Amino acid sequence: MFRSAGVRFALVYAAVFGISAFVLAVALWYSTLGLLQHQVQNAINNDSQTLLEHQELGGLPSLEAAIHDRLSNESDPDGIYLLVDATGQILAGNLDRWPSGLTQDNVWYELPVTRQGVASVALLKVAPVPGGMKLLVGRDVRARLELRNVLRAGLIWAVSLMIALGVLGALLIRSLFRRTIRDISATTSAIARGDISRRVPVSGVGDEFDELAININEMLDRIARLMDGVRQVSNAIAHDLRTPVTRARSRLEDAALHASTKEEMQAAIDRATQDLDGIVSVFEALLRISEIEAGSRRAAFAVIDLAPVLEDMDELYRAVAEEKQIVLHTDIAKPLPVWADRNLIQQAVVNLLDNALKFSESLTVINFSARVADGVVQIVVADRGPGIAEQDRARATERFYRAEAARNTEGSGLGLALVMAVAQLHNGTLHLHDNHPGLRAVISIPAHKN
Ligand SMILES: Nc1ncnc2c1ncn2[C@@H]1O[C@H](COP(=O)(O)OP(=O)(O)OP(=O)(O)O)[C@@H](O)[C@H]1O
Numbered sequence: 477m478f479r480s481a482g483v484r485f486a487l488v489y490a491a492v493f494g495i496s497a498f499v500l501a502v503a504l505w506y507s508t509l510g511l512l513q514h515q516v517q518n519a520i521n522n523d524s525q526t527l528l529e530h531q532e533l534g535g536l537p538s539l540e541a542a543i544h545d546r547l548s549n550e551s552d553p554d555g556i557y558l559l560v561d562a563t564g565q566i567l568a569g570n571l572d573r574w575p576s577g578l579t580q581d582n583v584w585y586e587l588p589v590t591r592q593g594v595a596s597v598a599l600l601k602v603a604p605v606p607g608g609m610k611l612l613v614g615r616d617v618r619a620r621l622e623l624r625n626v627l628r629a630g631l632i633w634a635v636s637l638m639i640a641l642g643v644l645g646a647l648l649i650r651s652l653f654r655r656t657i658r659d660i661s662a663t664t665s666a667i668a669r670g671d672i673s674r675r676v677p678v679s680g681v682g683d684e685f686d687e688l689a690i691n692i693n694e695m696l697d698r699i700a701r702l703m704d705g706v707r708q709v710s711n712a713i714a715h716d717l718r719t720p721v722t723r724a725r726s727r728l729e730d731a732a733l734h735a736s737t738k739e740e741m742q743a744a745i746d747r748a749t750q751d752l753d754g755i756v757s758v759f760e761a762l763l764r765i766s767e768i769e770a771g772s773r774r775a776a777f778a779v780i781d782l783a784p785v786l787e788d789m790d791e792l793y794r795a796v797a798e799e800k801q802i803v804l805h806t807d808i809a810k811p812l813p814v815w816a817d818r819n820l821i822q823q824a825v826v827n828l829l830d831n832a833l834k835f836s837e838s839l840t841v842i843n844f845s846a847r848v849a850d851g852v853v854q855i856v857v858a859d860r861g862p863g864i865a866e867q868d869r870a871r872a873t874e875r876f877y878r879a880e881a882a883r884n885t886e887g888s889g890l891g892l893a894l895v896m897a898v899a900q901l902h903n904g905t906l907h908l909h910d911n912h913p914g915l916r917a918v919i920s921i922p923a924h925k926n
Pocket residue numbers: 827831832835859861862863864872873877878879880881882886887888889890891892893914915
C-alpha cells in the first residue's frame with residue numbers, strides 16, 4: 477500500500493494537518509491555563525510578601541493578626557494560610573494540618589489539603605519566618621482544575637475532529653490523484669496496446685494535471701505524425717519499387733520463354749540489370765538521407781570557402797544547360813566561409829540545379845547565385861519553369877514526393893529530401909518560393925565567423 481504515491485501524498489497531508497492541530501491545541505492550553513497559573517502565583521507571592529512585612533514591623537502578634545484578619549473578612553475565599561512554629565505547632569491559619577509532602581521552602585507545590593474538614597487541592601509555597609517558624613501561603617485551585625478538565629476534554633475533541641478531517645482530506649486527495657493518474661495510465665496503456673488515436677482527457681481546469689495531459693497529447697500527436705511519415709515512406713518504397721522489379725522480372729521471364737538467340741537473351745539481361753541498378757540507386761539515396769538525418773556525418777566537417785566549390789559546379793552545369801539551350805546566370809560572391817561537409821553541399825546544390833534544368837523549357841534562364849547576408853550564406857537556384865503549387869510546396873521535400881505534373885520526368889522524388897536533410901545537418905534551412913513563374917529554392921547556412 478505504501479508503494480502508492482497517492483497513499484504517500486495522503487499520509488503526508490494527514491500528518492501535516494494533524495501536527496498543526498496538535499500545535500494549535502498546545503498553544504491554546506498554555507495561553508489560557510498557563511496565564512491563570514501565573515496570575516495565581518503572583519497573588520500568592522504578593523500576599524506572602526505583605527505578611528512577612530507585618531512580621532518585620534510588628535513581630536509575631538502583628539503577623540497572626542494579619543492572618544486572622546484575612547481569614548475573617550474572607551476577602552479571598554480561596555486563600556489558604558498556615559503559620560507553624562519550629563516544633564510544627566499550628567499558630568494560625570485555616571488548614572487542619574501541615575500538608576504531607578511539603579518539605580522545601582520557596583518551591584511551588586500543588587497538593588491535596590483539608591480545609592476545615594473539606595478536602596481540596598491547593599497551590600502552595602512556604603516562606604521561612606525568623607525564629608524557626610514557617611509561613612504557608614496558598615490558594616485553593618480546585619475550580620481551576622475543573623476548568624483544566626473541561627478544556628482538556630474540549631481540546632481532545634477538537635484535535636480528534638481535526639485528525640478525522642485530515643484523514644478525510646487525505647482520502648479525497650488520494651482519490652483525486654488516483655483519478656487523474658488513472659486517466660493518463662489508461663490512455664498510455666491503450667496506446668501501448670496499439671490504439672495510437674487515444675488521448676488523455678483534459679479537464680479544462682488549467683491546473684498542472686491539465687498541463688501534463690496537454691503535453692502528453694502533443695507528444696502523442698507528434699509520434700503519430702512521425703509514424704504516419706514512416707508509413708508513407710514504406711508505402712512509397714513498396715509502390716515505387718514494385719514497378720521496376722515487376723518489369724525486370726517479366727523481361728527475364730519473357731526472354732527465358734521466347735528469346736531464340738544469345739543476343740536477344742543478352743539484351744534482356746542487360747535491360748533487367750539496368751532496372752535493378754535503378755532500384756539499388758534509390759535504396760542508396762534513401763540510406764544516404766537517413767544517414768544525414770541521423771547527424772552521424774559530421775566527421776567530414778571543416779571550415780571551407782564555398783565560392784570555388786560553387787564555381788566548379790557552375791562550370792559543370794553550364795555545358796548541360798547549353799545543350800538544352802538554357803542560359804545559366806551565375807553570380808557567386810566571395811568568400812563564402814562555412815563550417816560544412818563539402819561533398820554534401822555539392823550534392824545538395826547538384827540536386828537543385830538538376831531539378832531546375834529538368835523542369836525548365838529551352839530558351840529560359842536559370843539564376844544561380846550565392847552571397848552572405850546577416851551572417852547567413854544563401855545559395856539560390858531560381859528557374860522559370862512550372863514551379864510547385866503553393867499547397868504542394870511543404871510536401872515537396874518529403875521522400876518520394878513527386879507532383880502530378882512531374883510524373884513523366886525522370887526521378888524518384890528523393891532529391892529535395894536530401895537537400896533538406898543536408899541543410900538541417902548544417903543547422904540551416906531549405907525554403908521553396910514562387911519565382912513568378914518558376915521555383916526559387918534557397919539554401920541558408922550560418923556563415924562561419926573567425
Ligand atoms: N525546379 C522545379 N520546378 C518545378 N517543380 C519542381 C522543381 N523542383 C522540384 N519540383 C517538384 O518537386 C518534386 C520533388 O523533387 P525532387 O527533386 O525531390 O524529386 P525528383 O526531381 O522528382 O526526383 P530525383 O530528384 O530523386 O531525381 C518533383 O517531382 C517536382 O514535382
